[in-house]
Every structure is written in C-alpha cells, then in structure tokens.
Amino acid sequence: MGNGLIVILALILLTTLLYLEKRGNRKGLLPTKTVLSMLFVVAALLQPHPLLVYYRFLLLGLLFCLVGDVFLALPQEKMFLAGLISFLFGHVFYVVGFFYVSTPSGWTLTGTLATVVISGGIYLWLKPHLGAMKFPVFFYVVVITVMLSGAWTVLGDSGLTRSGRIMVFAGALSFYFSDVFVARDRFLKYQFLNRLIGLPMYYTGQFLLAFSVGLLTYPRINSSCLCALVANIFGSGLSGLGYRSDIF
Numbered sequence: 409m410g411n412g413l414i415v416i417l418a419l420i421l422l423t424t425l426l427y428l429e430k431r432g433n434r435k436g437l438l439p440t441k442t443v444l445s446m447l448f449v450v451a452a453l454l455q456p457h458p459l460l461v462y463y464r465f466l467l468l469g470l471l472f473c474l475v476g477d478v479f480l481a482l483p484q485e486k487m488f489l490a491g492l493i494s495f496l497f498g499h500v501f502y503v504v505g506f507f508y509v510s511t512p513s514g515w516t517l518t519g520t521l522a523t524v525v526i527s528g529g530i531y532l533w534l535k536p537h538l539g540a541m542k543f544p545v546f547f548y549v550v551v552i553t554v555m556l557s558g559a560w561t562v563l564g565d566s567g568l569t570r571s572g573r574i575m576v577f578a579g580a581l582s583f584y585f586s587d588v589f590v591a592r593d594r595f596l597k598y599q600f601l602n603r604l605i606g607l608p609m610y611y612t613g614q615f616l617l618a619f620s621v622g623l624l625t626y627p628r629i630n631s632s633c634l635c636a637l638v639a640n641i642f643g644s645g646l647s648g649l650g651y652r653s654d655i656f
Contacts, residue, residue, distance in 0.1 A: 411619065414451050418444060422611055429603045438481045445477040448614040455622030463621045465505030470618060472498035480590075488594065489544060496548055499555040502617070506558030506576065509624065515564020520557040523584075527553040530588060537595040545591070556584050562624070572624030579616030586610035 421444040428436045449470050457463040476494030479487045531549050538545050559580030563573050589606030593599070 411451070411454075414447060414454075415615070418447055418611065418615060421447065422608060426604060426607060429607070430600055434483055438478070441477050441481045442474075444611065445474040445614075448611070448618045449474055451615060451618040452621050455619060457621060458625035459509055459621075462505050462509045462624060465501045465508065466617060466621055469498040469501035469505065470614065472501065473614060489541075492544055492548055496551050499551045502555050502580070503551070503558045506555070506562050506580075510558075510562045510565040510568060512561050513564045516557060516561040519560025519563070520553075523553050523556045523560070530591070534591055534595055541595075552584055552587060556580050567626060569623060569625050569627055572620055575616050575620040575623055579613045579620060582609045582613030582616065584613075586613060 421440060425437070425440045425444060428440060449467070452463070452467050452470055455463075472494050476491040476498060479491035479494055527549050531546060534545065535542065559577045562568065563577040565573065586606045586609035589602040589609070593602035593606070
C-alpha cells in the first residue's frame with residue numbers, strides 16, 4: 409500500500425466521518441473513526457525507518473492516540489477521561505521521540521515561550537467551564553505544550569533533514585490546535601462546526617507525524633565529498649610537517 413493510496417483512503421474515511429457527525433449517526437462513528445485512526449498507524453509502519461528509535465516512540469504515540477480515538481467515539485461520559493489519558497500518553501511518547509533526535513536551541517526557547525502563552529490563554533478561557541475536569545485538563549494542556557515545544561526543537565535542529573523537520577512541526581501544530589476544537593465542543597458549545605474544523609486538523613496532524621517517520625533523518629555526507637575532506641585534512645596536516653600534500 410503506497411502513501412498515495414493511504415491518503416485517498418484517509419480522505420474518503422474522513423469525509424464519511426464528517427457526514428456521520430453531521431447526521432448524528434453514533435452507530436457508524438465508532439467503526440469509521442477506528443479504521444481511519446488505524447490507517448495512520450499503518451502509514452507509520454509502511455514508512456522507511458532511518459531513525460529507528462524515533463520510529464518506535466512515534467509508533468507508540470500513534471497507537472495510544474488510536475485507543476484515545478476509540479474511547480472518544482463511545483457515548484459513555486467516563487470515556488472522555490479515558491480518551492484524555494490515552495492521548496496524554498500518546499503525547500508523552502511524541503515528546504520523548506522529538507527530544508531524542510534533536511538538540512535544544514533558540515528555537516526551543518522562543519517556541520516554548522510562545523506556546524506557553526497560547527496554552528495559558530486557552531486554559532483560562534476553558535477554566536470556568538471545566539468543573540471537576542480542571543486538573544485533568546490542566547495536566548493535559550501542560551503535556552501538549554511540552555509536545556509542541558519538542559516539535560519546535562526538531563524544527564530548529566539543522567542537523568536533521570528539512571522536509572522531516574517541517575513535517576514534524578506541521579503535524580504537531582495541527583494536532584495542538586485541533587484539541588482547541590475538541591475542548592470547545594466538550595466544554596463550551598457542542599456543535600458540528602467544532603468537528604468540521606477539528607477533525608481534519610487532527611487527522612492531518614497525525615498523518616503528517618506518521619509520514620515524518622520516513623523523512624526525518626540525519627543527512628548523509630556524499631562519499632566523494634567525504635574522501636576529498638579527509639584528503640584535504642591529511643594533506644594540510646602533512647604540509648605543516650614539511651611533507652608535500654600533492655602526493656596524496
């Protein structure tokens with residue numbers, strides 16, 4: 409199964425999911441959402457794994473998010489908390505994966521400060537409506553803020569491939585803002601508009617993270633360039649000792 413086919417299937421399933429949400433068809437939501445979420449796990453499995461540890465952490469995060477999606481599709485009230493906990497663990501694995509492969513820089517500091525301000529504003533906006541969920545939501549906001557901080561770190565690490573860095577950051581950012589619409593739908597105003605905006609953002613984010621597994625790596629040095637570099641280093645060193653470098 410190629411990436412193009414995965415994207416096409418995802419679009420079909422997402423369109424179906426939005427239609428079911430609009431119609432309020434609860435029976436169709438669970439299987440459709442489950443298959444769609446399984447698809448981003450399959451997408452990660454089918455990618456090359458140039459950074460094996462990153463792949464493993466991302467895969468674990470995607471699996472926990474799959475479980476979270478199943479919980480949120482169930483009608484029982486207590487399933488929301490179970491889903492929240494599942495996504496929390498998913499973000500933890502994303503955080504570990506992001507920071508494992510990248511080095512903190514000025515991007516980390518700047519991005520984290522901006523994210524903290526935004527997250528703080530979102531929490532204060534939600535707080536009067538949270539009731540008994542104040543602490544779980546606060547803890548979740550902290551974790552997803554750290555997750556986006558990790559994505560900023562990946563974005564700012566020039567030692568990683570540019571396409572992979574952009575895909576990670578775009579995926580994490582899309583996931584982050586999709587949760588705003590989940591929270592608005594759950595705590596402020598239950599309406600289809602939240603899902604119409606939030607679900608495409610969420611799945612875009614997850615599929616971008618899944619595809620990043622095959623793109624995020626450390627650029628390889630061309631072998632001829634490496635040989636020339638070594639020859640230059642040794643040639644310069646020998647010249648300093650009184651030997652001719654042109655014999656190399």
